[in-house]
Amino acid sequence: MPGFTAADYSAILLSVKVAITATLLSLPAGFAVAYLMTFISFRGKIVLDGIVNLPLTLPPVVVGYLLLLLLGRNGLIGGTLLQPLGIEVIFTWKAAVIATAVVGFPLMVRSIRVGMEAIDRGLIQASRTLGAGRLDAVITVILPLSLRGIIAGSVLMFARGLGEFGATIVVAGNIPGVTQTIPLAIYEYAGYPGGEAMAMALCGVSIAISVIVLISHEWIGRRTGRTV
Amino acid sequence: MKLSMGVYKRFGSFQLDADFEIDGDRIGIFGPSGSGKSTLMGLLAGLHRPDEGTILLNGETIFDSRKGLNVPVPQRRISMVFQRPHLFPHMSVKRNLLYGYRRCPSDCRTIRLESLLEVLQIGHLLDRGVAHLSGGERQRVAIGRALLSNPRLLIMDEPLSGLDDSLKFQIIDFIKNACGTYRIPYLFISHSQVETRIMTDRVLIVEGGRVTGLMTADELARARMKDHIAGYINLLKLRHIRNVHGMSVYEWGDRQLFISAGEDRPEDIFELSSAEIILCKRHPDAISARNLLRCRVSDVFETGGRLGVELACGKERLVAEIVRKAGEDLGIRKGVKIYAVIKATAFRRLR
Numbered sequence: 001m002p003g004f005t006a007a008d009y010s011a012i013l014l015s016v017k018v019a020i021t022a023t024l025l026s027l028p029a030g031f032a033v034a035y036l037m038t039f040i041s042f043r044g045k046i047v048l049d050g051i052v053n054l055p056l057t058l059p060p061v062v063v064g065y066l067l068l069l070l071l072g073r074n075g076l077i078g079g080t081l082l083q084p085l086g087i088e089v090i091f092t093w094k095a096a097v098i099a100t101a102v103v104g105f106p107l108m109v110r111s112i113r114v115g116m117e118a119i120d121r122g123l124i125q126a127s128r129t130l131g132a133g134r135l136d137a138v139i140t141v142i143l144p145l146s147l148r149g150i151i152a153g154s155v156l157m158f159a160r161g162l163g164e165f166g167a168t169i170v171v172a173g174n175i176p177g178v179t180q181t182i183p184l185a186i187y188e189y190a191g192y193p194g195g196e197a198m199a200m201a202l203c204g205v206s207i208a209i210s211v212i213v214l215i216s217h218e219w220i221g222r223r224t225g226r227t228v
Numbered sequence: 229m230k231l232s233m234g235v236y237k238r239f240g241s242f243q244l245d246a247d248f249e250i251d252g253d254r255i256g257i258f259g260p261s262g263s264g265k266s267t268l269m270g271l272l273a274g275l276h277r278p279d280e281g282t283i284l285l286n287g288e289t290i291f292d293s294r295k296g297l298n299v300p301v302p303q304r305r306i307s308m309v310f311q312r313p314h315l316f317p318h319m320s321v322k323r324n325l326l327y328g329y330r331r332c333p334s335d336c337r338t339i340r341l342e343s344l345l346e347v348l349q350i351g352h353l354l355d356r357g358v359a360h361l362s363g364g365e366r367q368r369v370a371i372g373r374a375l376l377s378n379p380r381l382l383i384m385d386e387p388l389s390g391l392d393d394s395l396k397f398q399i400i401d402f403i404k405n406a407c408g409t410y411r412i413p414y415l416f417i418s419h420s421q422v423e424t425r426i427m428t429d430r431v432l433i434v435e436g437g438r439v440t441g442l443m444t445a446d447e448l449a450r451a452r453m454k455d456h457i458a459g460y461i462n463l464l465k466l467r468h469i470r471n472v473h474g475m476s477v478y479e480w481g482d483r484q485l486f487i488s489a490g491e492d493r494p495e496d497i498f499e500l501s502s503a504e505i506i507l508c509k510r511h512p513d514a515i516s517a518r519n520l521l522r523c524r525v526s527d528v529f530e531t532g533g534r535l536g537v538e539l540a541c542g543k544e545r546l547v548a549e550i551v552r553k554a555g556e557d558l559g560i561r562k563g564v565k566i567y568a569v570i571k572a573t574a575f576r577r578l579r
Binding site: 125 | 275305318
């Protein structure tokens with residue numbers, strides 16, 4: 001097996017870094033949206049549901065392109081907010097994080113919702129009549145009881161983040177050592193003669209990371225299953 | 229406790245339109261399933277919001293649609309015990325018990341954990357997870373948890389319906405004991421007449437989304453006796469004296485009753501159907517039934533084509549029922565002396 005180059009190592013690290021950052025950043029919002037969709041009835045719920053789930057059905061390249069328009073120098077957010085603040089997003093690793101977060105977000109929300117919908121409403125009513133305010137009930141009853149959904153959602157999103165390709169390549173580019181993640185590196189190796197062995201090696205790394213993630217998910221799931 | 233509600237709420241095709249005022253500490257809410265009892269209590273506790281109306285508890289307005297006033301659930305301090313215990317599965321028994329206590333303003337904390345553990349006999353369960361409790365233990369913890377939140381009113385929504393009979397009356401004792409000890413007024417929802425009569429003094433009748441009546445628990449039993457095969461259920465709280473010939477002898481006022489379903493416990497509640505009591509004008513010389521009570525007719529009332537006969541035996545009361553023709557033959561009217569005949573096997577022990 002050929003040795004990994006510095007760019008390959010950085011692709012592996014970057015993949016993990018992007019997936020973890022996107023997952024952690026999405027968690028609070030994912031929890032909040034799942035809570036809204038599960039427990040609160042409001043006007044425009046269907047619209048919110050549609051917006052949240054849209055990235056699931058859209059081709060990732062489309063998501064990436066829309067993000068490019070939105071965050072680019074002349075884009076709605078990029079032009080009015082990021083540019084004046086001197087923040088450069090496009091073609092940096094931050095863009096990869098945003099792309100990964102947007103694409104994985106519906107998966108996370110769905111998992112947390114499944115967890116929340118399984119909570120007996122009577123428990124929440126009981127907590128309220130025992131003196132808990134809304135936020136108190138969320139923290140002491142809903143959060144711990146939807147923990148398995150939260151963990152499952154995070155794992156799913158992390159895994160999806162590791163594999164993110166379409167949106168990332170559009171909005172972050174494929175710059176070795178800067179925005180190149182494992183899938184992008186494999187794509188590059190596969191694209192020129194003699195790169196097959198390196199592509200295979202990176203596939204191996206991908207598989208190894210996935211197996212580790214799945215095993216830890218199982219382990220955490222069992223531990224929380226014992227207490228919940 | 230003084231409660232006044234005039235509320236309207238629409239849930240799909242179901243409409244609740246209730247208007248009543250009630251004063252007392254042991255109130256029953258009685259009605260068939262689906263009549264709106266639980267909805268009404270949900271509005272009171274603040275779990276649902278009435279479409280319009282007002283709710284006053286002890287003179288304080290806790291909801292008024294016109295003024296846009298709606299006291300939030302936690303500030304109402306009305307605890308609920310539901311049909312299922314709804315214990316928090318991720319907490320130990322102790323943390324469950326203290327959930328409401330910790331959220332109750334410190335100047336309201338009159339009920340304390342230590343004394344409650346004794347009253348409900350749940351001290352040995354404290355460190356357990358709630359998954360490892362029996363049905364009766366769970367409901368006791370739920371009741372304890374509700375009481376420890378030191379509510380100004382406790383609502384119990386069919387808290388006994390998931391339990392078997394022997395457990396049911398054991399829990400009734402715990403509830404009565406605890407609410408009595410700490411003077412917590414309660415509303416007790418049930419569709420069981422027996423439970424309602426043991427637990428409450430006055431009863432609100434809820435039918436088809438409306439409050440249709442307010443009566444004492446005994447009036448309710450008399451009003452409903454025509455709908456039941458067993459007629460009126462006499463509830464007798466009896467003190468055990470001795471055993472004789474395989475039967476238990478119980479003290480009932482200044483009389484003694486022979487009962488075959490007895491047990492060696494100092495006190496028990498028995499039910500006796502009004503249909504199981506035979507009335508005789510004269511003393512029968514020899515009879516197989518073991519209980520022959522001389523009593524006086526203290527009231528006669530109509531019940532679905534039959535006669536309900538209230539009998540006074542010393543200070544105690546029994547209700548029997550007979551067909552109208554039997555009433556004529558025996559010359560039943562108020563004040564008449566008569567013999568009541570009851571078989572030893574006619575009594576059913578409630579716990």
